[in-house]
Structure formats: structure tokens, C-alpha cells
Amino acid sequence: MPTESGSCSxxxxxxxxxxxxxxxxxRTNSSEQERTGLPRDMLEGQxxxxxxSVRSTLLELFGQIEREFxxxxxxxxxxxxxxxxxxxxxxxxxQAIDGAELSKGQLKTxxxxxxxxxxxxxxTTYKASTSKIVSSFKTTTSRAVCQLxxxxxxHRDGIWDVSVARTQPVVLGTxxxxxxxxxxxxxxxxxxxxxxxxxxxxxxxxxxxxxxxALTASGDQTAHVWxxxxxxxxxxxxxxxxxxxxxxxxxxxxxxxxxxxxxxxSDCPTIRAPLTSLKSHQGVVIAADWLxxxxxxxxxxxxxxxxxxxxxxxxxxxxLTGHDQELTHCCTHPTQRLVVTSSRDTTFRLWDFRxxxxxxxxxxxxxxxxxxxxxxxxxxxxxxxxxxxxxxVWDLKNMRSPIATIRTDSAINRINVCVGQKIIALxxxxxxxxxxxxxxxxxxxxxxxxxxGHRRMxxxxxxxxxxxxxxxxTCGFDRQAIGWNINIPALLQEK
Numbered sequence: 001m002p003t004e005s006g007s008c009s010x011x012x013x014x015x016x017x018x019x020x021x022x023x024x025x026x027r028t029n030s031s032e033q034e035r036t037g038l039p040r041d042m043l044e045g046q047x048x049x050x051x052x053s054v055r056s057t058l059l060e061l062f063g064q065i066e067r068e069f070x071x072x073x074x075x076x077x078x079x080x081x082x083x084x085x086x087x088x089x090x091x092x093x094x095q096a097i098d099g100a101e102l103s104k105g106q107l108k109t110x111x112x113x114x115x116x117x118x119x120x121x122x123x124t125t126y127k128a129s130t131s132k133i134v135s136s137f138k139t140t141t142s143r144a145v146c147q148l149x150x151x152x153x154x155h156r157d158g159i160w161d162v163s164v165a166r167t168q169p170v171v172l173g174t175x176x177x178x179x180x181x182x183x184x185x186x187x188x189x190x191x192x193x194x195x196x197x198x199x200x201x202x203x204x205x206x207x208x209x210x211x212x213x214a215l216t217a218s219g220d221q222t223a224h225v226w227x228x229x230x231x232x233x234x235x236x237x238x239x240x241x242x243x244x245x246x247x248x249x250x251x252x253x254x255x256x257x258x259x260x261x262x263x264x265x266s267d268c269p270t271i272r273a274p275l276t277s278l279k280s281h282q283g284v285v286i287a288a289d290w291l292x293x294x295x296x297x298x299x300x301x302x303x304x305x306x307x308x309x310x311x312x313x314x315x316x317x318x319x320l321t322g323h324d325q326e327l328t329h330c331c332t333h334p335t336q337r338l339v340v341t342s343s344r345d346t347t348f349r350l351w352d353f354r355x356x357x358x359x360x361x362x363x364x365x366x367x368x369x370x371x372x373x374x375x376x377x378x379x380x381x382x383x384x385x386x387x388x389x390x391x392x393v394w395d396l397k398n399m400r401s402p403i404a405t406i407r408t409d410s411a412i413n414r415i416n417v418c419v420g421q422k423i424i425a426l427x428x429x430x431x432x433x434x435x436x437x438x439x440x441x442x443x444x445x446x447x448x449x450x451x452x453g454h455r456r457m458x459x460x461x462x463x464x465x466x467x468x469x470x471x472x473x474t475c476g477f478d479r480q481a482i483g484w485n486i487n488i489p490a491l492l493q494e495k
Contacts, residue, residue, distance in 0.1 A: 145490045146435075146444055148452045149470050150189045150483040154182055158456070158477035161204040161287075161414065164464040165212075169232045172473060173214060174481050175202040181216050182268075185232055186483060187469055191268045192230040198222070204287040209294045213275070217288040221281050223299045224274035225311055278309045280316045289332045291339070291353075298339050300330035306341045308353070320351055322361060329373040329414060340382055342371035348384055350396065366392050366402055373414040381438065383424055385412035391426060393438055404440040414460040418472075421465070421488050425472060427458035433474050435491070443491050446474070446484060454478050 048055060157178035164186075165171045171192060172184040181195040181202050195202075200219030207214055217223045278288075283303035290297055291308075296317065300306045306320040306327060325344035332339050337353040348371045350362040364374075369388035376382055380396040381403075389411055392402035410430035417424050422438045431454050433446040447453060454476035462473045470483030 145487040146446050147485045147487075148447065148482060149485045150186070152182075152184045152189050152191075152481040152483070153479070154184075154191045155180070155479045157201075158479060159459060159475035159481055160202070161460045162462045162473045162475040162481050163205045163207055164462050164467070164473065165207040166209050167207070167212060169230060170464070170467060171230060171232075172481065172483070173205040173207060174475055175205040175216060176479075177201040179218075181205050181214065183214075183228060183230055184481070186464075186467060188233050189483075190233055192232070193228050193269050193271060195224075195226055195228075195271045197224050197226060197272055197274050200284070203285065204289075206289050208290060209292070211294065213294075215288050215290060215297055217285040217299060219284045221279070221283060221285060221301075223278040223285050223288040223297065223309075225276040225278070225297070226271055226274045228271060230269075276311060276314050278307070278311075278314055280307050280309075280319070281305070283326070286327060287329045287331075289330055289339075291332050291337060292335055298330050298332060300327035300341055302326040304343075306330055306339070306351075308339075318353075318359065320349075320361075322349060322363075323347070328370060331373070331375045333376045334378065334419070338376065340374045340376065342374045342384065344370040346371060346386075346388075348374040348382075350382070362399055364394060364399055366394075369411075372412060375415060375417055377417050377422065377438070378419050383415060383417055383438075385415040385426065387411040391415065391424065391436070391440075393440070404438065406436050406440045406442075408434065413458060416461040416463055418463040418465055418488075421492070423463075423486075423488070423491075425461040425463065425474070427461050427474055427476075429457050431456060431458060431476070433458055433461065435486070444486075452482075454480070454482065 050058075152172065152174065155174065155176040155178050157176055159174050159176045161175040163173045163175075165173065170186065172186050173181060174184065175181050179196070179198050179200060179202060181198075182191050183193040183195075184191055195214070195216065198216065198218040198220050200221075202216050202218050204217045205214055212228055213225055214228060215223060215225050278297065278299060281299065281301040281303050283301050285299050285301050288297055288299045295311060297309050297311050298306055298320075299309070304321070304323050304326060307316055308318040308320065309315065310317055320339075320341065323341065323343040323345055327341055327343050329342045330339060339351040339353065340348055341351065342348040346365070346367045346369060348364050350364070352358075352360045352362075364382070364384065367384065367386040367388050367390065369386050371384055371386050374382055374384040382394045382396060383391060384394065385391045389408050391406040391408070391412055393404040393406075394402050406424075406426070408426065408428065410428040410432065413427045413429065415424060415426055423443065424436045424438065426434045426436065428434070431448060433448075433454075435443040435445070437443060454474065456476050456478040458474055458476045460475050464471050464473065470485055471488070472484040472486050473481055474484070475481040
């Protein structure tokens, strides 16, 4: 009686395995249909205080969870079969080439490497599937507590920075690559004043702590202090954004731009000259901020220095040197004479001016790429963000290592901290804005769809905790700023 060859036998076994696997998949799918129908009927028949729309959403999410885990189970079985087949093949190859002086250790290393690759594939598949499930819940939460209220459109180029006035009237300020800074009515979205004194990109804007003064930094190697006087228009009813928040999120093209008039800011008053011009840098001034009290200002430049000025006299008080590469940002403490500067040299530095006779400096090393910004919180904490896709929270009393680290999937731009609630807003290169607490726990992601949110890189953010309409503002390279209403109590309750 003829016998089958080894190759025919192996082919038959492989065919049987594939057939068995396909049957198991069909069996899984059919049982899935039977199972999903029964609980839904049972649940719909039960009394519940939840609204029908909420119950329907929950049923849909739980059904998605079940399908995702069944898919994971099937993929897991397939990967296990592949691992077993690989091990059998490697064992057979080891027996066949013993005469080729292949050591047992080499064979074991090869098998271990291949197995680890499959194991990594399994982990990646699991993480991708579970993150998809988690994002479904996060999206629902974000839409409930984070709503777009107003868009501020009028710049001709990307907006680098956004800030909120600290005195009455409370206005919004934006700094743009179109060489201008604009002041806006938060409630109506109308531009109230335009500053045109710079001849280069306006890279940052900060408001004086007690007067109607603005401080802007520019690519023309200067920082300007200018006075504004605006009158707020009558508030208009806010548009209902609940319909927008119900839209499914989709990817938007980078070429999409907000619809805008040719120049909506042409009708507002124009401020053409500064009160004071701060000139000492030999490169782009990338950021500027007021020291506590508002009598001095600090600037950060691509010439690798930060300068401290007397605003009234425009005199240079101190030149802060030490960074090895261009500076990217500077920030001052709200209540103490402290300054923090960040740089492309992967560090940020703390400068202490509390003692007039001693100006100490401390270097923080913890990032592996450009530190895009570092900001103070109330107390003894500093939060730093970097192009290495991490945000770190530091205690000024212990500078050796961060007390919390947030890892993200995209480079981080100018961060901002809600001082009262200690919530960090992270604007990303990938057009997302995420909210975290100081312990590194993610709270929400701002909604973004084809009809709302930024269409290009988000450059900066600013909190306005006491404003009744908008308490978070973001700006981006899509030439618009956006005002958001963040339901902070609900956000913290979800946490």
C-alpha cells in the first residue's frame, strides 16, 4: 500500500489547520450574533432611569467591546499557531544542519528572536484595539464637558500665541506670523484693536498685571510695550454648540482653512507705535513676559540669551546667559521674582531674582529633545513640555527628577496651567489638545471634527478661569483662535 511523502503529509496538516481556523471564525461570528441579540432584548425590557439615547449608546459601546475582544481572541489563536509552527520548523532545521556546525545556542537565539517578534506583534495589536475602545469612552466624555463656543478669525497667517487680559475689560489677545497682534471681544468674537508696530512675525503676547498694556515679542529682534483702550460691544447670544459636539470626529486636510472675510480686522482701530521698544537681542525674540509687579519684563531670544529690562526706561538690567542653543520660551512666576527659560538644548533654567545681590540659576535636565515651554504653577511646581512628546512636572525643592511624567503621541507646544484647578492644557503638533491633571492623569481631549477644532498644528493655549463664557483658549497655524467652555466640575468628577 503506497504511503504519503513527508511534504504531502505536512501540506495536509496545514490545510486541516486552516480549515479548522476558518470554521472557528464562522462559529465565533454566529455565536456573536446570537449573544448580542439576547442581552439587548433583555436590557431593553428592564426598567431603567437612564435616557433611551444614553442606553442605546452604552449598548453600542459594550457591543463594540465584545467584538474587539473576540477579534483579539481569534488573532491570539492564530499567533499561537504561528509560534508553534515556527518552533517546529526551527527544530527540524536544527536537526538537518547539525553537520554544518550550527551551535545549539545560535539556534536558540534565532528561535527566541523570532518568537519575540511575534510576541511584540501581539502586544501591538492588543494595545491598538484596547486604545480604540478607551477612545470611544473618552470621546463621549470630552463632548459632554468640553464645548466649542467661539472662533476668532481675522489673521492672515498662523497664530503663535494667545493670552487673556488680567484687568477690566477682559479681552483676548493673539500674536500672529502676519506681523500683527489683535485684541478680541471674547463674547462676540469681534476684533477690537490691531497692533502693527512690528516688522516681523509677532511670536508672543502678554498682558500687564494691572494696566491696559500689552507686551509683544517679534522676529524683528525687539519686544514692544504698547497701550490699548477698547470698548466692549454688547454681548450676543452664544450659538448652540451641542449639535457640533455630536458630530463624529474625522481627519481634516492640512489644506483646510476657516472661512473668513478678506480682512475682518480692517474696521477696528489700529495701534502703530509702541510706548517702549526693548532692543538688545541679536536674533529673533521668541517670547516675553512681565515680572511680578509689572515694572520689569523678561525676553527670550534665538541668540541664546534672555534679557531682563526696566520697562519704564527700556534699560537692560541683566543678560541671562548659559543656554547652549536657541531659547524657545520664557515664563515668570505669578507672585515671586522667578523666571524660567526653555531651550533647544533639551534643558530649562530657573533664574532667581528674589535676592537683589544674588541671582542664582538652576538647570533642569530631563528631556531628550527641544523644551518648547516651561511654566509655573501656584506653589513650588514647574511644568515643562518638549518635542520628545513628554510633559514633566517638577518640584522646585527637588530638581533631580520629575514628580510626574506624561507621555503623548505628538510633540507638545506652549502649554498652560489652570492655576486654580491645576489642569494642564497640552497643544500638539498633530492638531489635538489634551487636558491632564498635575499627577499625569488624562482628563479629556478637546473635540475635533470636520466642523470644529483646529485644522493645523495647535501652537498655544491660555486659561481664563473666571470668565463665564470661555475658560480655555487655543490658537493654531490654521489662522484662528478658539474659545472653549470646559465644565471643570464635571471633568474632575469624571476623574
